[in-house]
């Protein structure tokens with residue numbers, strides 16, 4: 524049986540990539556984006572379970588399948604936005620093969636990055652061809668050199684739940700540290716090349732919390748969202764006690780919006796409050812020439828998610 528330490532040593536010896544479900548890795552391989560070495564981690568059975576701690580928090584093994592997250596009864600009950608996001612992303616086939624670890628650490632879907640004829644920051648180049656070229660599916664919060672949105676739906680959900688990760692040496696980090704500020708264009712996450720993600724940690728959910736995931740997409744399935752939102756609300760006697768809104772598909776990192784949360788807290792859970800929150804959510808948007816449409820989508824998607832959360 525392989526163990527974590529041997530697996531990590533193998534990748535430390537020759538640079539390369541770990542293989543989990545391989546749904547992203549194989550797609551890139553076929554396009555000629557090939558690491559020198561691939562180390563399969565599927566024999567690490569200890570990374571395939573979801574454990575619940577005494578305080579109600581959860582520890583999810585990095586090899587837990589996306590499909591499992593969508594169907595697990597306790598995940599559905601305590602982290603409904605996570606289950607909804609997992610059940611909606613990609614296709615049934617990808618969800619069956621893909622893992623939460625691979626989902627968090629997948630590479631950008633930018634068509635220039637994935638095109639064999641183009642160089643970009645992520646392939647040793649010194650520019651972002653999408654910025655000058657076709658960036659129809661690009662960011663509308665332009666945070667850094669690379670203008671394609673971060674691909675990880677589950678990364679955005681973890682940010683909304685204040686989740687974190689554990690790496691093979693036992694070190695832990697909040698998910699925000701895994702993605703950084705979006706200013707480092709060569710990478711999609713800040714883990715070192717041989718660092719193995721072993722667990723994903725979710726804090727105890729809040730009492731009576733309602734949380735919802737919505738995605739605005741250009742076709743029914745098998746597509747990354749144009750905009751995706753997680754809204755978490757804790758409401759008592761019609762008043763919002765706690766709020767959390769996060770966005771995906773709009774920036775080169777998952778975005779949490781503390782200024783939006785602030786607008787919501789202490790206010791009645793009614794549509795006029797949600798309008799104020801949606802207005803705040805688009806503050807600071809700096810779309811590219813082809814992504815102005817996304818700003819309107821953000822407004823509508825935030826309204827939609829908050830309204831659905833209340834109706835739960």
Ligand SMILES: Cc1cc2nc3c(=O)[nH]c(=O)nc-3n(C[C@H](O)[C@H](O)[C@H](O)COP(=O)(O)OP(=O)(O)OC[C@H]3O[C@@H](n4cnc5c(N)ncnc54)[C@H](O)[C@@H]3O)c2cc1C
Pocket residue numbers: 540541542543544545546547548549564585586589611612613614617620621622623624625626627628629630674675676677718719720721745746747748
């Ligand atoms: C049509 C289509 C639509 C899709 N839509 C969405 C979508 O809406 N939202 C979304 O988020 N994704 C979407 N995806 C992408 C899909 O979710 C990913 O391909 C999948 O989650 C990757 O998981 P995997 O286990 O197969 O990763 P792999 O392909 O095995 O690995 C991906 C990367 O992560 C690294 N890695 C994997 N596990 C670890 C680990 N434990 N430690 C360190 N590094 C690791 C690998 O080295 C590799 O670099 C879509 C894919 C397709 C084809």
